Amino acid sequence: MTRLSARRASVFAGGIALLLAAVLALVRFAVAGADDSSAKRPIKVAVFPFELEDFSAAAAYIPPDDIDREQLRLSTEEALRLIAASGRYQLVDVTEVKDEAAKAGKLRYCGGCEAKIAAGLNADQSMLGIVTRISRTDYAVTYKIRDAQSGALVDVEQTDLRAGANSAWSRGARWLIQRRLLEKAD
Numbered sequence: 001m002t003r004l005s006a007r008r009a010s011v012f013a014g015g016i017a018l019l020l021a022a023v024l025a026l027v028r029f030a031v032a033g034a035d036d037s038s039a040k041r042p043i044k045v046a047v048f049p050f051e052l053e054d055f056s057a058a059a060a061y062i063p064p065d066d067i068d069r070e071q072l073r074l075s076t077e078e079a080l081r082l083i084a085a086s087g088r089y090q091l092v093d094v095t096e097v098k099d100e101a102a103k104a105g106k107l108r109y110c111g112g113c114e115a116k117i118a119a120g121l122n123a124d125q126s127m128l129g130i131v132t133r134i135s136r137t138d139y140a141v142t143y144k145i146r147d148a149q150s151g152a153l154v155d156v157e158q159t160d161l162r163a164g165a166n167s168a169w170s171r172g173a174r175w176l177i178q179r180r181l182l183e184k185a186d
Contacts, residue, residue, distance in 0.1 A: 042087065042088060042089050042090040043088060043089050043090070043124045043125055044089075044090045044092050044122065044123045044124045044125070045083065045089045045090070045091060045092060045118075045123055045124065045125045045126070045127055045145075046091075046092040046094050046114070046117065046118035046121050046123040046125070046126045046127070046148070047076070047079060047080055047083060047091060047092075047094065047126075047127045047129075048094055048097075048102060048107055048114055048117075048126065048127065048128050048129070049072065049073070049076045049094075049105065049129075050072045050073075050075040050076045050079070050129035050130065050131055050169070050173065051072070051105045051106070051107060051108050051128070051129070051130050051131070052064050052068055052072055052105075052130075052131050052133065053108060053130055053131070053132045053133070054132075054133040055132060055133060055134055056133045056134060056135050056136055057135070058136060059133070067166060068166060071131075071166045071167060071169045071170065072131065072169070074169070074170040075129060075131065075141070075169045075170045075172070075173040076129065076173075077170075078170040078173050078174050078177070079127075079129055079143070079173045079174075079176075079177050082174065082177040082178060082182070083127075083177060083181070086182050088182070092118065092121045092122065092123040093121070094117075094118075094121065097117055097121075099113070099117050101113060102114070102117060107128050108128065108130050112146055112151045112153075114126040114128050114146065115146035115147065115148050115149075115150075115151040116148075116151065118146070118148040119148040119149055123148045124147070124148055125145050125146060125147060125148055125154060126145065126146045126148055127143055127144070127145045128143065128144045128146075129141070129142070129143045129173060130142045130143075130144070131166075131169050131172070133166075137162070137163050137164060137165070138160070138161070138162055138163070138164075139160070139161040139164065139166070139168070139169065139172065140158050140159070140160050140161070140172075141158065141159050141161065141169060141172030141173055141175075141176055142156065142157065142158040142176075143155075143156070143157055143173075143176055143177075143180075143181070144156050145181075155180075155181070155184070157176050157180040157181065158176075159172050159175055159176050159180075
């Protein structure tokens with residue numbers, strides 16, 4: 001082989017190596033991009049209405065009233081607003097659920113059945129909020145998130161409200177969503 005031919009072959013081989021390196025870099029970038037896009041897909045979550053669990057001494061004498069129901073509604077709305085605004089979650093509509101425990105506001109007693117309901121709605125996760133009345137001024141606000149397919153608990157968080165009124169329930173829900181749920185994902 002002549003010197004010129006050897007040089008051309010060397011340049012040609014170098015060009016091919018450079019081209020292959022560029023193609024491999026593009027493939028790695030494309031694969032990484034595909035992984036990122038699936039990681040950034042919002043989690044589909046079925047957020048069920050907050051429920052009241054009353055352990056107060058007055059529970060036997062004073063049933064939940066319209067004020068309690070309104071505060072539960074406001075707590076649910078606050079949680080929905082914050083979760084939707086985060087962009088990390090896609091809300092799944094639960095308003096048409098036919099399950100008796102859900103309609104009666106007793107999902108907290110069904111041993112995680114909300115996950116099965118959420119799976120039927122094509123959600124990835126379920127979320128149940130519970131306001132626990134300890135006394136007429138002491139409350140705990142809790143959320144439970146379950147994997148819709150397995151029913152396993154993914155996350156449980158709670159905050160206590162002391163010397164507060166039931167009008168503080170939505171504040172407790174807001175604090176939990178902002179300071180626990182959404183900060184965990186950051």
